[in-house]
Amino acid sequence: MKKLLLAVLLGVAGTALAGEPVLINGAGATFPYPLYSKWFSEYNKLHPDERFNYQSIGSGGGIRQIVSGTVDFGASDAPMTDEELAKKPDLVHIPTVLGAVVVTWNLPGVTALKLTPEALAGIFLGQITKWNDPKIAQVNPGVALPDKAIAVVHRSDGSGTTAVFTDYLAKVSPQWKQKPGAGKSVRWPVGLGAKGNEGVTGMVKQMPGAIGYVELAYADQNKLPMAELRNQAGRFVKPSVESTTAAAADVQLPDDFRTSITNAAGEGAYPIASFTYLLVPKNFQNPVKGQSLVKFLWWATHDGQKFATPLDYAPLPKPVVEKVERKLKTLTVQGKPVALGSSK
């Protein structure tokens, strides 16, 4: 038996040396995971020799893993902080797509809901504890809100979705800014924790009375309702690909792409939208992996964009794509630039 095992191990090691497909490991954000898993699957069909193994462990984990070098690329919705970047200054943010963080709930019979920024902050601060609270009922005439306790569901892991959501709450609620504050994981005053966008969606779906925040695609795929939020212009806006795109309309992207587009000013802008990023080193040491990864990034930000809308992500606006192109051309493999098609 032992000999057999040994033989298996040796055999495996043998095939490993014989030049198998390129294996590229990535980890991070759950926010774009539905799209990324589609991308990696489609890209693998085009390039059967290149396999991208992506684990959606949360943006916090993505940053940690790429900084410590246990993965080949990371992914995060929240741009890395200066402090994080100081630990590994040669990392580059590549925006891949735009997404919206939606507020979803589980109340049988209640399929539409409007929320003001104050009500939203109040719920997640634990000050509004019943569904029929006047602060919610006020803007929802005609909706039969039950006298039921609100069960807040938030992320238990370090999350870019949380960072985007709390970044928004800190902008609209002075009290939020002071106490829990904004970040990938905050000290929640109330609620249950769930792992990943998958976990929050799963928990909300299972628990009547629950409210949570997830990426648009997760709510849509699971046919969960999404709240209309009042934006800076005073209008209630439904989360959608269009309103997400509108949120990025006026954005002035800095050269390193790190920016926040929550609480955007536009009339039709959904207030909790965000870019999501892949994190890669400026210069790749491994020639094979580097080539594959840069080429994949080019594909994702060009041909790959067509998969975004069906999955409820907003494609990158044209000026951003052009900027990304310039950035991709500065990436190097062992000090040498990668040959990339100027167009598709």
Next chain:
Amino acid sequence: MRARADTPQPAAARPRVNRGDRAWGLILSALGGAVLIIAGGIILSLVRVARPVFAEVGLEDFLTGQDWDPLSDVFGALPFIYGTVVTSVLAILIALPVALGMTLFLAEMGPKWLRQPVAFAVETLASIPSVVYGLWALFVLVPWLRQTVQPFLGDHLGFLPLFSGPPLGLGYLAAALVLAVMILPTIASVTGEVLKTAPVAVKEGALALGATRWEAIRMAVLPHSRPGIFGATLLGLGRALGETMAVTMVIGNSPTISASLFAPGYTLPSVIANEFAEAAGDRHTGALAALALVLFGITLLLNSVARLIMQRGQRKLQGRAA
């Protein structure tokens, strides 16, 4: 054999045999010693990863801190220790009477033919993987708690802080129940062994003097078995404290301390399972390793005490027999 035939003097052959034996002894000692090396390695690697936190926060502040905020490097272990202790102790309170009742029935009261199949069932219960219990708890136990048990308890006993709050399903109670199921086999099998060793003479004497079966058990069997049952409880507790997956799936992942059993909480193993892969920076990793060290310490202590108690019980028994 042939080598020995070639050498005329048996005395010359002997060292060769000894060399084989010596090598064999060395190999075995090395393999045995590996156990010690592993144990040392476990402690060393945990301490090494955890050190930055103890150096920075201090052991006492770490153990008594109530806030867990990895992003601002605030690490307090108390909510996790609290959650672990509450769920495990509650699990024992649920599982012990069940296990004891069951083993008493099988050993002293019920028909003999029942023993074998029930023992097999309990073994099966022990062999089900934790994650399968978690799956079952998440989709069967939790909805049942949320829709039936918690509203009932809340309506009738809601004035107690223990049963206050909205019925979420997830939380301390769910975790304790699934833990109770999982440690039941541990407690039952050890208790069963202990009951088997109860002196028959005293029990039969009591029965002969007109005691009812229960009185005989209470007077003859239980006092004798008490240390063993206590040891079984500690072993079960040790198992419950370290149980990870099933608890992680139903505890609610909230690092808070609440009196209500309906509230979501967090345990030491769960927070490690959820956060370790994504812990940002040495300090967060260190804090999680420190939690593991706390867990390691508690289980080590419990297991040592349990073994000592049971060994002493056995020795006493042997002394009596002699």
Next chain:
Amino acid sequence: MNGSLLRRKAVNHLLTGLCALMVLVALLPLVSVLWLVIKNGAAGLSWTFFTALPRPVGEEGGGVGNAVVGTLYIVAIACAFGLPLGIGAGVYLAESRNGLFARGIRFTAELLAGVPSIVIGIVAYGVVVVPMKRFSALAGGVALALLMIPTLARATEDLVRLVPGSLREASLALGVPQWKTSLRVVLRTAMGGIVTAVLLSIARVAGETAPLLFTALNNQYWNLRPDQPTSTLTVQIFNYAISPYEDWHAKAWSAALVLLLVVGVLNLLARQMTRTRLKGAR
């Protein structure tokens, strides 16, 4: 007098009934778990379930073939490390009965058997993942091996001790050196029991999840490279269970059924072997 006797009898009946009830209470979860795993899991079992890769998030269909293979692979790695060490340590314990060193090892092995598996996961992370800078099947295998060693060592010790001293003495008296006696006579005699112990410990580690979460991590593809992240059934069940997708929930139940079947067959096999061995001994 009469009343008190009646009361005593009533108490007796009441407590007997209560204890009988406890048997039912204890068996209820078992019935519930088994029934629901079979009910919810059986429908999803198909050829594709074992042969296909998982589909992208939210798309239905696909399978968990890579996780089935991954679990087998990681368990094989665990055996490669765990069996020689565990069995060897057990033989050592049995052969050198009462030295301080041996007693220390025995006690340590007993305590190690009680260490939570999640703690072992951190150790494997520190020992394998950090230096290799990558999650890997190897790291998962090492974690599972660490879980195997203490229980296997104690079981082996007990089994080797069961070998009658007369056998050993007969062999030594025939001039067979000690080491050959150990290997050829003692170990061979105990082998049936040791194989049973091995089967049981494989059944146990195959169901482990916690120590794999941050060692083997996961992988969407087939993987048989020891230095790459690898999918396992248990981690897949966890991920699928907490997800919102119905299709994934169904897959989690099916995977749980597969896991229970594997564990059950291993346990039954071990039981059967024990039974025939005992009969043979008689």
